[in-house]
Amino acid sequence: MAHTAVAHGDNYLNHSHGMMSWLKTLDHKRIGLMYLFTVLGYFLIGGLFALLIRLELMFPGQTLIDPNTYNKVFTYHGAIMVFMVIIPAIPAALGNFVLPMMLGAKDVAFPRLNLASYYIYVFGALFATSALFFGGADTGWTFYTPYSIRTSGAVISVIFGAFIMGFSSILTGLNFIVTIHKLRAPGLSWARLPLFIWASYATSIIQILATPVLAITLLLLIFERVFQVGIFDPKIGGDPVLFQHFFWFYSHPAVYIMILPPMGVISEVIPVFSRKPIFGYKAIAYSSFGIALIAFVVWGHHLFVSGQGELANFVFSLLTMLVAVPTGVKVFSWVGTMYKGSIRLNAPMLYALGFLQLFTIGGLTGVFLATLAIDVHLTDTYFVIAHFHYVMVGGALMGLLAGMHYWFPKMTGKMYLEKGARISFWWILAGFNITFFPQFIVGAQGMPRRYHDYLPEFSTLNLLSTVGSWFLAIGFFWAAINLWRSLKLGEKAGDNPWNALTLEWQSPSPPPHENFLVEPVVTTWPYEYKAEAGLTPVRPW
Amino acid sequence: MSSTHITTGGYQHAHHYKSAGDEFEASKQGMWLFMVTEVLMFGGLFVAYTMFRAMYPEMFHEASKHLAVNLGLTNTIILITSSLTMVLAVIASQKGQKGRILLHLGLTFLLSCGFLVVKYFEYSGKIHHGILPGGLFTNTEITHPKAPLFFSLYYVMTGIHAFHVIVGMGLMVWLAVRTMRNEFSPAFYTPVELVGFYWHFVDMVWIFLFPLMYLVG
Structure with a gap:
C-alpha cells in the first residue's frame, strides 16, 4: 500500500525533490505555495512604490520625483497591488492550499489546468512588469480612455499583462467551482460546507463572469491603440464612457473578488478562536452570494460624475447601498459568534479583529460614497483613496495575514512564533490607521488624488500619513521576518494545534502528498465548538 | 498504488476521482463554465454593438449594405455543416470508431479552412x-461620418470569432493526433466531446453575428 510511506513522514514537501519537482508539480498545495511566494514578491514591489508615493507627498511641492515619474509610480502601485497581489492572494494562494483539503479531496478538479493558471499568472505579471523598462505607463490602473489611447509609453504591455492574468483568474475560479461540486468527501453536504468554501464559491462565480468582460475591454483598448478602432475614442465617434462602464462592470465585482475570500478566512478564524459555534451560518453563506449578486449591478457608482444620466445615478446609488445589507449581516454574525465565547487572542484572531475594525470603517465610508450628493464632493479625492485602502489593505491584507498565520502550522508543520506575530500585528494596525485615517480628513477637505503636489494646508496630515506608511512597512517586514524565523525556530505543530473542526486539520501537518491518510467521512457541520476547560487566556501582546 | 488507480476499459482516470464517470462529469462541467466565460466575453462586444446601433440606427443601415451577404451566407452554411461533422466525430469517438473519428475531424477541419478562405476574400x-x-x-463612397465605427465592430467581432475558429482547427489537429495514438475509446472520449461543445459555441456566435452584421441593411 502507498500509505506505508506516509507513516515514515512522507509529506507534500519531501514527497519529491529538486527544483523541477516544484516547477512541474500538479500538487495543489505546492502550487498554492508558489502562488504565495510570487504574490508576496509582488507585494514587496507594489509596497515599495507605495512608500515612494508617500515620500513624494511627505512635503508640499516636488520632494523626490517629478510629476511624470509620480504618475508612473502610482500606476504601477495600483496595477501591481490589484492584478498581481490582492486578486490572486487569497483565492489562488491560500485557496489552492486549503480549499481541496477542506473538501476532503485529494486535489483540485483539474490539476494540470491549475498549474497552467499559475504559469499564465506569472507570464502575465512579467509581461506587465516589463513595461517598467520600456517607457512605463502613466494611466493609473484604471486605464481610462481617451488618455490611455493617446499617452506614450508601454501602456500596451501593462494592459496585455492584465489581460493574460485575467485568464489565470478565470481558470482558477472554474477549477474551484468544479472541485466544490464534484470532489466533496462522503457526507460533506452543502449545508456542512465550511464558510471559507462558500466564500470561495461566490468569489469564483465573480471570477468567471466578470473577468471575461475585462478581457474584451482591454483587448478593445489594445485594438484602439494599434488599429484605431475608435470604439472608445470620441474623435471617431466612439464613447469613452462606454469604456468606464465596461471597465467597472469587471472592476467593481473584482473588489468582491478581493474581499469575499478574506471574509471566508475570518469566518473560519473567529469561531475557532472563540470556541463557539458560528453565529448565523446560513446567513453568512447566503450573504456571500448576496454580495456576489449585487456586485454585478453597482458598477455605475464609479460613474456618478461621468454624465451617465440622473436616473442611472439614482438607481446605482440605491443598489450600492444594498451591498451594506449582506455585509452588515456578516459583520454582526462574526460579532455574535464572539459574544460570550472563550476568546483566545492568538495572532490569527488578532488579525481577524483588525479586519473587523478596518473593514467596518472601509465599508461604512463606502455608504458615504454611495450617497450621490456627498459623492459629487468626494469624487477623486483622498477620501476615496482612504476608503478603498481600508477595504483592500485593511480588509483583504488583514484577512491574508490572518489566514497565513492560521494555516502556517498546517503548511509547514511548525508553529509560528506567537510573540513576533503579535508585535507585527500592532505595528501594522497602528501604521495602517496613521497612514490612511488622515487621508479621510484631507480628502473631505478637498485634496484631489493622483497629484504629486498639494496645498500647504494639507501638509501636517500628509506628513503624518507618510510617517504612518513607515510604521506599516516595519509591521509587514516584521511579520515576514517572523514567519521566516518560525520556519527554523518554531515548535513542531501537531496535526491540529487550534483544535479546529474543518477537514484540513484532520490530516497530518504538513499533509501527505494525497492530503489524507484515510479518506475522511463527514458526519456533522464543522462549527460544533465548545468552550474548553483549562484553557489559558492569551494576552494580546 | 493499485488502490488509487482503477482501470476501466484500458483507461486510467486521475487519482483524485473515484471513477472515470465522475471525472467525465467534472470535465463537462468545467467546459460549460468556460462557455459561460466565453458568452460574457462576446457579450461585451454585443453590448457595444447594441449601444452604437441604438445611437446611429441609420448609419448601421447604410454601412451594413456594404457587406457581402452572399459570402456571409456561404460561411453560415459552411459552419452549420461543420457542426454536423463535429457531432459525427463525437458519436464515432463514443463508439470507438477510429477511422470515422479521423474522417469527420478531417471534414470539420476542411470546412473551417473554407470558412477562413471566404473570410479572407x-x-x-x-x-x-x-x-x-x-x-x-479611407473609403469615400460611404458617406455617414460615423460609418467607420460599424466596420470597427465588424472587424473586431468577426476577427475574434475567426480567431476562435483557428483555435478550433488547432484542437482538431490535436484530437486527430490523439486519435491516431489510440487514446480514445468508448471508456474515454472526453476531449472529443468537449471540443465538440466548443465548436458548437463558435458556430452559435456566428449565427448571431451573421444577421446582426449582414442583414440589418
Whole structure:
C-alpha cells in the first residue's frame, strides 16, 4: 500500500525533490505555495512604490520625483497591488492550499489546468512588469480612455499583462467551482460546507463572469491603440464612457473578488478562536452570494460624475447601498459568534479583529460614497483613496495575514512564533490607521488624488500619513521576518494545534502528498465548538 | 498504488476521482463554465454593438449594405455543416470508431479552412476599397461620418470569432493526433466531446453575428 510511506513522514514537501519537482508539480498545495511566494514578491514591489508615493507627498511641492515619474509610480502601485497581489492572494494562494483539503479531496478538479493558471499568472505579471523598462505607463490602473489611447509609453504591455492574468483568474475560479461540486468527501453536504468554501464559491462565480468582460475591454483598448478602432475614442465617434462602464462592470465585482475570500478566512478564524459555534451560518453563506449578486449591478457608482444620466445615478446609488445589507449581516454574525465565547487572542484572531475594525470603517465610508450628493464632493479625492485602502489593505491584507498565520502550522508543520506575530500585528494596525485615517480628513477637505503636489494646508496630515506608511512597512517586514524565523525556530505543530473542526486539520501537518491518510467521512457541520476547560487566556501582546 | 488507480476499459482516470464517470462529469462541467466565460466575453462586444446601433440606427443601415451577404451566407452554411461533422466525430469517438473519428475531424477541419478562405476574400475586398476600422477608414463612397465605427465592430467581432475558429482547427489537429495514438475509446472520449461543445459555441456566435452584421441593411 502507498500509505506505508506516509507513516515514515512522507509529506507534500519531501514527497519529491529538486527544483523541477516544484516547477512541474500538479500538487495543489505546492502550487498554492508558489502562488504565495510570487504574490508576496509582488507585494514587496507594489509596497515599495507605495512608500515612494508617500515620500513624494511627505512635503508640499516636488520632494523626490517629478510629476511624470509620480504618475508612473502610482500606476504601477495600483496595477501591481490589484492584478498581481490582492486578486490572486487569497483565492489562488491560500485557496489552492486549503480549499481541496477542506473538501476532503485529494486535489483540485483539474490539476494540470491549475498549474497552467499559475504559469499564465506569472507570464502575465512579467509581461506587465516589463513595461517598467520600456517607457512605463502613466494611466493609473484604471486605464481610462481617451488618455490611455493617446499617452506614450508601454501602456500596451501593462494592459496585455492584465489581460493574460485575467485568464489565470478565470481558470482558477472554474477549477474551484468544479472541485466544490464534484470532489466533496462522503457526507460533506452543502449545508456542512465550511464558510471559507462558500466564500470561495461566490468569489469564483465573480471570477468567471466578470473577468471575461475585462478581457474584451482591454483587448478593445489594445485594438484602439494599434488599429484605431475608435470604439472608445470620441474623435471617431466612439464613447469613452462606454469604456468606464465596461471597465467597472469587471472592476467593481473584482473588489468582491478581493474581499469575499478574506471574509471566508475570518469566518473560519473567529469561531475557532472563540470556541463557539458560528453565529448565523446560513446567513453568512447566503450573504456571500448576496454580495456576489449585487456586485454585478453597482458598477455605475464609479460613474456618478461621468454624465451617465440622473436616473442611472439614482438607481446605482440605491443598489450600492444594498451591498451594506449582506455585509452588515456578516459583520454582526462574526460579532455574535464572539459574544460570550472563550476568546483566545492568538495572532490569527488578532488579525481577524483588525479586519473587523478596518473593514467596518472601509465599508461604512463606502455608504458615504454611495450617497450621490456627498459623492459629487468626494469624487477623486483622498477620501476615496482612504476608503478603498481600508477595504483592500485593511480588509483583504488583514484577512491574508490572518489566514497565513492560521494555516502556517498546517503548511509547514511548525508553529509560528506567537510573540513576533503579535508585535507585527500592532505595528501594522497602528501604521495602517496613521497612514490612511488622515487621508479621510484631507480628502473631505478637498485634496484631489493622483497629484504629486498639494496645498500647504494639507501638509501636517500628509506628513503624518507618510510617517504612518513607515510604521506599516516595519509591521509587514516584521511579520515576514517572523514567519521566516518560525520556519527554523518554531515548535513542531501537531496535526491540529487550534483544535479546529474543518477537514484540513484532520490530516497530518504538513499533509501527505494525497492530503489524507484515510479518506475522511463527514458526519456533522464543522462549527460544533465548545468552550474548553483549562484553557489559558492569551494576552494580546 | 493499485488502490488509487482503477482501470476501466484500458483507461486510467486521475487519482483524485473515484471513477472515470465522475471525472467525465467534472470535465463537462468545467467546459460549460468556460462557455459561460466565453458568452460574457462576446457579450461585451454585443453590448457595444447594441449601444452604437441604438445611437446611429441609420448609419448601421447604410454601412451594413456594404457587406457581402452572399459570402456571409456561404460561411453560415459552411459552419452549420461543420457542426454536423463535429457531432459525427463525437458519436464515432463514443463508439470507438477510429477511422470515422479521423474522417469527420478531417471534414470539420476542411470546412473551417473554407470558412477562413471566404473570410479572407471578404476582408481583402474591403481593405481594397479602403473600408478599414475606425481611424484607418479611407473609403469615400460611404458617406455617414460615423460609418467607420460599424466596420470597427465588424472587424473586431468577426476577427475574434475567426480567431476562435483557428483555435478550433488547432484542437482538431490535436484530437486527430490523439486519435491516431489510440487514446480514445468508448471508456474515454472526453476531449472529443468537449471540443465538440466548443465548436458548437463558435458556430452559435456566428449565427448571431451573421444577421446582426449582414442583414440589418
